[in-house]
Amino acid sequence: MDRLLIRGGRVIDPVNKVDARLDLLVAEGKVAALGQSLDAPEGVRVVEAAGKVVAPGLIDMHVHLREPGREDEETVETGCLAAVAGGFTAVAAMPNTDPVTDNQAAVGYIIREAIRSGYATVYPVGAITKGLAGESLAEMGGMIEAGAVAFTDDGHCVNSAEMMLKAMKYSTIFDVPIINHCEDKSLVGGGAMNAGLVATRLGLAGVAAESEEIIVYRDCALARLSGARYHVAHLSCARSAGIVERFKAEGVRVSAEVTPHHLVLTDAAVEGYNTNAKMAPPLRRTEDVAALRKALAAGVIDCIATDHAPHHYNEKEAAFADAPNGVIGLETAFPVLYTELVLGKVLSLGALIEKMSPAPARVLGVRGGSLAQGQIADITVLDLDTKWSIDKNSFYSKSRNTPFDGMQVTGRAVATVVGGRLVWELGG
Amino acid sequence: MLFNRKHLLGLEELTAEEIQMILDTAVPFKEISERQIKKVPVLRGKTIVNLFFEPSTRTRTSFEFAEKRLSADTINISTSQSSVVKGETLVDTARNLEAMKIDMVVIRHGASGAPRFLSERIDSNVINAGDGWHEHPTQGLLDMLTMRERFGRLAGLKVGIIGDITHSRVARSNIWGLRKMGAEVGVCGPPTLVPGHVRELGVKVYPRVEDVLAECDVINVLRIQLERMQSNMFPSLQEYNRIYGVTTRRLRAAGHDILILHPGPMNRGVEIDSDVADGPQQVILKQVTNGVAIRMAVLFLLAGGKPAGAAEAASMRE
Numbered sequence A: 001m002d003r004l005l006i007r008g009g010r011v012i013d014p015v016n017k018v019d020a021r022l023d024l025l026v027a028e029g030k031v032a033a034l035g036q037s038l039d040a041p042e043g044v045r046v047v048e049a050a051g052k053v054v055a056p057g058l059i060d061m062h063v064h065l066r067e068p069g070r071e072d073e074e075t076v077e078t079g080c081l082a083a084v085a086g087g088f089t090a091v092a093a094m095p096n097t098d099p100v101t102d103n104q105a106a107v108g109y110i111i112r113e114a115i116r117s118g119y120a121t122v123y124p125v126g127a128i129t130k131g132l133a134g135e136s137l138a139e140m141g142g143m144i145e146a147g148a149v150a151f152t153d154d155g156h157c158v159n160s161a162e163m164m165l166k167a168m169k170y171s172t173i174f175d176v177p178i179i180n181h182c183e184d185k186s187l188v189g190g191g192a193m194n195a196g197l198v199a200t201r202l203g204l205a206g207v208a209a210e211s212e213e214i215i216v217y218r219d220c221a222l223a224r225l226s227g228a229r230y231h232v233a234h235l236s237c238a239r240s241a242g243i244v245e246r247f248k249a250e251g252v253r254v255s256a257e258v259t260p261h262h263l264v265l266t267d268a269a270v271e272g273y274n275t276n277a278k279m280a281p282p283l284r285r286t287e288d289v290a291a292l293r294k295a296l297a298a299g300v301i302d303c304i305a306t307d308h309a310p311h312h313y314n315e316k317e318a319a320f321a322d323a324p325n326g327v328i329g330l331e332t333a334f335p336v337l338y339t340e341l342v343l344g345k346v347l348s349l350g351a352l353i354e355k356m357s358p359a360p361a362r363v364l365g366v367r368g369g370s371l372a373q374g375q376i377a378d379i380t381v382l383d384l385d386t387k388w389s390i391d392k393n394s395f396y397s398k399s400r401n402t403p404f405d406g407m408q409v410t411g412r413a414v415a416t417v418v419g420g421r422l423v424w425e426l427g428g
Numbered sequence B: 001m002l003f004n005r006k007h008l009l010g011l012e013e014l015t016a017e018e019i020q021m022i023l024d025t026a027v028p029f030k031e032i033s034e035r036q037i038k039k040v041p042v043l044r045g046k047t048i049v050n051l052f053f054e055p056s057t058r059t060r061t062s063f064e065f066a067e068k069r070l071s072a073d074t075i076n077i078s079t080s081q082s083s084v085v086k087g088e089t090l091v092d093t094a095r096n097l098e099a100m101k102i103d104m105v106v107i108r109h110g111a112s113g114a115p116r117f118l119s120e121r122i123d124s125n126v127i128n129a130g131d132g133w134h135e136h137p138t139q140g141l142l143d144m145l146t147m148r149e150r151f152g153r154l155a156g157l158k159v160g161i162i163g164d165i166t167h168s169r170v171a172r173s174n175i176w177g178l179r180k181m182g183a184e185v186g187v188c189g190p191p192t193l194v195p196g197h198v199r200e201l202g203v204k205v206y207p208r209v210e211d212v213l214a215e216c217d218v219i220n221v222l223r224i225q226l227e228r229m230q231s232n233m234f235p236s237l238q239e240y241n242r243i244y245g246v247t248t249r250r251l252r253a254a255g256h257d258i259l260i261l262h263p264g265p266m267n268r269g270v271e272i273d274s275d276v277a278d279g280p281q282q283v284i285l286k287q288v289t290n291g292v293a294i295r296m297a298v299l300f301l302l303a304g305g306k307p308a309g310a311a312e313a314a315s316m317r318e
């Protein structure tokens, strides 16, 4: 087991209210000590962190690893490598693989692949319904036993209220979150982007924000009825944030996430039929971006998740309406958000770390998000001074479908420690 | 002044001067079609591919006439789009065209943005012959030429577009082109077929067809697609005709002369009554004639022809 001394960094641990220049000693996979001028015991590996930030490892509660089924787009291994290169020490893997992660064996397979790869920790999220078909409940108990931490049919909305209510009620046995991709299918139709002026001009079918709001409202009401823990995936519009706020105030157990792209881009990014700006839910209006930022800062939206959705170059190389939805995000999330939200004075650095580490850990009910002594040593070292230009060709991810290629950003992860092991170093 | 564009992808991106230039260039080309030998050697040696992923006899024929009258070598490729691999087909098509050293490509495609996609990947001039719900620029231009012939101007004209605005590339090209040329544009159709954001394009929305007829000098009647009825955009063809049909009775009630355009083919008794379609106010066949001249002008200009040279080119003999 590695022993590490991360020396001289600015340790930011929002949960334990730490923000100070400290050394951090890692042993036995845990945070062994935290203090000023710690001795480096014999054989310890020293990571110099002077001038850098040392934070609890980022946790992405929404990624698509594509394995099994689309190993040409991503594998558990390449996804986990992209994760640690982006400062993430753990990711939750969505079940829309082929075959679907809707049973115990499939969950076990993903966990074994992640352990074999040896980069980030992977928490499988099981399907709510068998084959994501929306018709019959998947075996949640078996999946929980194998290590699933939540359930979702992401990629699809659970469109039947009756099915959603049953899933929520059943999930209370395990008290794990039910996550929904909120888009009323009948309203989405063939929609390819946000319904608005850009869609009207480009002659593309629009998806109105109401398709999300209706499901968010319905699900919150069902969460109240069932007492389940409910989580809204990739919230995209102002009024859905308002609905979440209202139900939270009532005491309903609802949480929500937002993606970096919905916090930074608007439907103007689609201009020129840019398929790397095509995602579901679609990029919305300036007003929505402003409202999402506000809701995030106010704690109405709990956390940030990338919805890392790799697609092969050939598939995005198509007419807009024919291209698949989704963009990758693991390697760009921190720099994009640090640049836009922290340097843009929307969130403090501590708050950004909170939204990207302890908050998702809380929602999923997994370890991590803290650097207190005795905690798992999942740690990321961040350089906040480097100005650089995002280059999709430098990604560890197998896919290149990012809307942020060429963006000038500040800050990036430079070293990542998972379970006490230094698994990635910039240029290392 | 020169026409400096490499492609004609839509009227949104053109300036008023460029539109004017195309319309002016089309005028001398009209005369060629009246000759016994309808051919000038302007595009001799150029290869043009007409790439139609969507069937359209009218537009394809019109382009083909224009190309042949300018002495270009033409190839027609019509592909029925297979549903799943549309995107791949387009990339592969682009690669193939590039390999065949084509000079110009005229493309019609069911997906908005397909011509632009192609233009970013090949060296040839690309002409949009209709893409998805986006634009149909040569149709917009021929509509404008037809209006200009009647009124001697476009500025200040009031033009109403009636029908399915949401799914209409003709409507969008008309809106961009006419607004740039100083005309006022209004639209009218079932609310299920009028995009909520169309006002932001500077367009007036008329709830009633009677109002659009009362106010406009020109109306462009769009073809109603039967599948819109099947997808419940409106309840029946009879009801569509009852509420939005351009009928003799409504034209008479408007109390002034209105020029009537239709991009064809018409559903008689649905969006337009038969006696209107054959009546004295319509210029539907003039539109067809002007379509060839407009397409000749576009091909000529994109191939590097000077606007001022159009008359000269037209006076050449094969």
Ligand SMILES: [Zn+2]
Pocket (backbone or CB within 6 Å): A154, A155, A156, A181, A233, A234, A280, A281
């Ligand atoms: Zn989703």
Ligand SMILES: [Zn+2]
Pocket (backbone or CB within 6 Å): A062, A064, A094, A154, A155, A307, A309
């Ligand atoms: Zn997703």
